[in-house]
Amino acid sequence: MFRPLSWGAWAAMAMLITRPPCSQAREHFRDAVALEVAGDYQDALEIYEGLLREDPQHRLAATAAFGAANLRLLALQDTVGAVDAFDVVVARYPESAYAPEAARRKAECLVASSSWAKAAEAYGSALELAGREAEAPSAQWVNEVSLAAADCLYQSGDRDRVIMLYEKALQPSLAPHAAAQIVFRLGEAYQAAGDSTRAADCFVRVVRDYPFAPVFGVALQQRSFVDRHAEFDWDDYLVYARTAQDFAVPDYEMAIARCDTVLSRSANETLRLCASFRRVVATTTLEGDFTRGASELAALLASLPDRRMMPNAQLQLDHFTMVADAEATALRTPDDPAAHRALGTFYLQSRANAKAVAALEKARDLAPDEGHTRILLGMAYAGENRLDDAEREFAAFLSENPDDPNALNRMGYALLGQNEAERALPYFRRYVEAAPEDANAYDSLGEGLLAAGQVEDAVRAYERAIQLDSLFANSYFMLATACERLGNGERAGDAYRRFIELAPDDPRTPQARQALAGADN
Amino acid sequence: MHDQDPRSRRPARTLLNAMSRLSRRDFLRKTAALGAGAALGSPGLAYAADRLLTLPIDLAVARGPSPADNCRAAVEALGGFSAFVKPGSRVVIKPNPVGRGRPELAINTHPDLVEVVVSGCMKAGAREVLLVSHDEASLFAANGIGAAAERAGGAVKALTTADLYREIPIPRGVLLRTDMVSADVLDADVFINMPIAKHHAGSGVTLSMKNLMGITWDRLRFHRLDLHRCIAELNSAVRQDLIIMDANHVLLTNGPSGPGEVRVAQTVIAGVDPVAIDAYTAHAFWGDITPFHHIRIARELGVGEMDLAALAIKEIAA
Numbered sequence: 001m002f003r004p005l006s007w008g009a010w011a012a013m014a015m016l017i018t019r020p021p022c023s024q025a026r027e028h029f030r031d032a033v034a035l036e037v038a039g040d041y042q043d044a045l046e047i048y049e050g051l052l053r054e055d056p057q058h059r060l061a062a063t064a065a066f067g068a069a070n071l072r073l074l075a076l077q078d079t080v081g082a083v084d085a086f087d088v089v090v091a092r093y094p095e096s097a098y099a100p101e102a103a104r105r106k107a108e109c110l111v112a113s114s115s116w117a118k119a120a121e122a123y124g125s126a127l128e129l130a131g132r133e134a135e136a137p138s139a140q141w142v143n144e145v146s147l148a149a150a151d152c153l154y155q156s157g158d159r160d161r162v163i164m165l166y167e168k169a170l171q172p173s174l175a176p177h178a179a180a181q182i183v184f185r186l187g188e189a190y191q192a193a194g195d196s197t198r199a200a201d202c203f204v205r206v207v208r209d210y211p212f213a214p215v216f217g218v219a220l221q222q223r224s225f226v227d228r229h230a231e232f233d234w235d236d237y238l239v240y241a242r243t244a245q246d247f248a249v250p251d252y253e254m255a256i257a258r259c260d261t262v263l264s265r266s267a268n269e270t271l272r273l274c275a276s277f278r279r280v281v282a283t284t285t286l287e288g289d290f291t292r293g294a295s296e297l298a299a300l301l302a303s304l305p306d307r308r309m310m311p312n313a314q315l316q317l318d319h320f321t322m323v324a325d326a327e328a329t330a331l332r333t334p335d336d337p338a339a340h341r342a343l344g345t346f347y348l349q350s351r352a353n354a355k356a357v358a359a360l361e362k363a364r365d366l367a368p369d370e371g372h373t374r375i376l377l378g379m380a381y382a383g384e385n386r387l388d389d390a391e392r393e394f395a396a397f398l399s400e401n402p403d404d405p406n407a408l409n410r411m412g413y414a415l416l417g418q419n420e421a422e423r424a425l426p427y428f429r430r431y432v433e434a435a436p437e438d439a440n441a442y443d444s445l446g447e448g449l450l451a452a453g454q455v456e457d458a459v460r461a462y463e464r465a466i467q468l469d470s471l472f473a474n475s476y477f478m479l480a481t482a483c484e485r486l487g488n489g490e491r492a493g494d495a496y497r498r499f500i501e502l503a504p505d506d507p508r509t510p511q512a513r514q515a516l517a518g519a520d521n
Numbered sequence: 522m523h524d525q526d527p528r529s530r531r532p533a534r535t536l537l538n539a540m541s542r543l544s545r546r547d548f549l550r551k552t553a554a555l556g557a558g559a560a561l562g563s564p565g566l567a568y569a570a571d572r573l574l575t576l577p578i579d580l581a582v583a584r585g586p587s588p589a590d591n592c593r594a595a596v597e598a599l600g601g602f603s604a605f606v607k608p609g610s611r612v613v614i615k616p617n618p619v620g621r622g623r624p625e626l627a628i629n630t631h632p633d634l635v636e637v638v639v640s641g642c643m644k645a646g647a648r649e650v651l652l653v654s655h656d657e658a659s660l661f662a663a664n665g666i667g668a669a670a671e672r673a674g675g676a677v678k679a680l681t682t683a684d685l686y687r688e689i690p691i692p693r694g695v696l697l698r699t700d701m702v703s704a705d706v707l708d709a710d711v712f713i714n715m716p717i718a719k720h721h722a723g724s725g726v727t728l729s730m731k732n733l734m735g736i737t738w739d740r741l742r743f744h745r746l747d748l749h750r751c752i753a754e755l756n757s758a759v760r761q762d763l764i765i766m767d768a769n770h771v772l773l774t775n776g777p778s779g780p781g782e783v784r785v786a787q788t789v790i791a792g793v794d795p796v797a798i799d800a801y802t803a804h805a806f807w808g809d810i811t812p813f814h815h816i817r818i819a820r821e822l823g824v825g826e827m828d829l830a831a832l833a834i835k836e837i838a839a
Contacts, residue, residue, distance in 0.1 A: 030823070064823075070694075372779070372780035437662075
């Protein structure tokens with residue numbers, strides 16, 4: 001349908017004419033963006049498409065193509081045109097970050113018209129493109145797309161192609177986490193097709209080849225199935241899996257011991273790398289030698305066959321390097337309280353509490369009036385279970401800032417973290433007095449009361465928190481648990497339901513659902 | 522180190538599903554405002570957007586002992602408040618009000634800056650100046666931002682209920698197809714972003730682009746998907762008419778809530794390009810922007826320019 005250009009588009013084009021030709025494409029793009037951001041999608045679309053015709057190799061052309069495809073769908077609600085427009089992204093810019101998602105959205109347009117086979121093909125293409133792209137989609141993305149692809153094939157009555165589609169998506173260049181996800185799905189597809197041997201092989205592949213991937217733990221749960229159809233020695237993998245719990249506790253000594261067990265027994269190089277990584281992190285955190293930790297991590301990263309295996313390792317290395325730099329600065333400037341405070345802050349973040357205490361004590365001695373140092377030192381003392389010292393430092397800060405809610409809350413939680421609920425309560429009460437309209441203050445008080453066994457008072461505190469902020473999800477969860485303890489199942493159920501509504505992705509939501517299911521039974 | 526359950530079938534929100542909840546009126550509502558307005562010079566949105574194309578410099582950097590003077594000098598270098606605010610405009614400001622501490626802790630936007638900006642907008646003829654953020658109302662009172670706004674004739678609004686947001690499309694978004702954004706911001710004639718420069722445990726830094734998370738309803742979603750990419754994608758769809766970065770006190774570590782290392786930088790940076798402002802600030806105080814991926818992604822999305830050599834930067838001693 002012919003549609004005349006609006007004033008906005010004419011104005012943008014008029015501006016283009018007056019600018020030097022070398023910057024036209026960039027200006028063109030900027031004008032389209034300005035129109036798009038202002039909500040003028042039709043005119044933005046026209047300019048994007050003009051840019052694609054004029055300069056398809058421009059740095060921002062892939063972005064414009066993706067924007068144009070989305071706008072075609074958004075502004076015109078033209079799913080047929082959008083399919084073609086998404087095809088442009090996939091065909092012309094397969095290496096761009098947009099290509100996999102463009103293929104996926106094309107598939108979604110096709111699903112809307114119940115074109116199941118074509119949609120499955122597009123989803124398959126999305127998975128293949130995910131293997132090419134430098135900024136690889138997440139394992140969750142691969143999970144969703146692979147599920148959608150299979151659903152389309154089931155809908156089209158072509159179940160047999162599910163396996164073929166997953167096999168095709170498994171290219172060597174696929175990011176390891178994504179590959180692990182697809183191998184797991186392939187196992188499920190073989191399982192559904194009744195080929196237990198191949199299914200077991202896939203689950204074993206996930207465990208053996210991808211112990212660093214999020215799906216590793218889930219594949220371990222297929223152990224009883226695998227044992228019926230294949231032979232596999234699980235021991236080292238189970239020992240390694242338990243180190244995740246050691247870090248959560250945290251119990252770094254146990255984590256190191258388990259990693260040593262794996263390293264002394266396993267011949268699987270990938271598993272050994274994973275165990276080495278966790279060992280370095282645990283040892284560094286325990287001993288506080290960040291210079292050595294950074295050096296060991298750098299060496300480990302250099303030895304990885306594919307750096308994408310361990311995205312966390314680079315982050316960990318960055319952190320260790322920052323701490324090591326702070327250590328060097330503190331050594332170089334021994335009389336600078338800021339240098340010691342910075343170092344102490346890093347140690348605190350790293351849970352190296354003993355070292356944090358030493359650095360922050362130096363900072364405090366050099367600048368005793370610096371209130372923030374006193375809070376940090378209080379937190380470090382609390383982490384070392386030196387509660388009297390912790391209270392002294394917080395008191396020093398609170399004597400100057402008696403109503404500082406942040407300090408009161410932190411002190412309360414520091415004590416609560418050492419199971420000193422009765423000692424924490426006065427701080428939470430002061431927090432409530434200092435900030436009587438703050439829902440978080442009552443939520444903290446509720447936690448203290450609950451830990452101290454004063455459940456009825458805790459319920460009242462959580463109810464007050466909810467009264468002040470009806471969207472405070474944590475208070476609903478805690479209220480539910482408190483009501484459960486009081487035997488008030490109905491009130492607990494209401495609070496759990498509201499919590500699930502407000503925080504569907506919270507890690508505690510399954511627990512809330514389970515509690516509700518139990519109550520319903 | 523938590524394992525993800527790949528069997529979870531979280532329903533993917535398709536573009537079409539999302540669109541079914543958006544009214545066509547919402548999409549096209551502003552068409553006339555910018556379309557005809559940019560050509561004919563009508564006030565409000567179009568006026569501010571027009572300023573984008575004609576500013577004399579990209580960034581104004583003012584340094585001096587007084588935060589308020591720094592703010593005045595930086596905005597003055599861009600043409601003053603009247604260059605952004607036409608008489609009768611409705612101005613919405615997004616400060617960073619997340620903490621309760623004093624300005625020296627470098628957790629919140631300095632109240633003195635808020636007072637200068639609200640006052641400047643009112644003097645330029647603003648009909649209304651409203652400060653918004655997805656934070657509790659009590660925070661505005663605790664950190665002095667609310668009082669500063671009210672002293673200058675503004676008001677504050679805590680965006681704590683879903684009905685204060687409207688779903689908008691993110692046309693260049695890969696992870697975000699749509700997002701729930703503050704209706705006040707979307708409907709404003711002029712939107713001013715007033716972040717403070719500080720460290721952030723999740724995104725490395727919280728500067729102007731990260732500060733926009735405070736105008737969205739579901740922030741957890743950003744963390745769940747990919748914080749850096751989501752920040753950049755949100756910025757690709759929200760118009761910012763003026764950005765005033767508070768770098769009078771910069772929280773270098775242990776952000777966003779502190780306490781951490783604070784550098785007394787005595788600086789205010791102003792401009793209209795969030796990528797340029799964030800790149801400049803990150804370079805100035807953290808030395809390297811490489812770890813802050815959202816800046817690079819935003820540049821790839823066409824949000825702005827991160828090459829400082831390509832920017833016209835005016836430095837002012839205030």
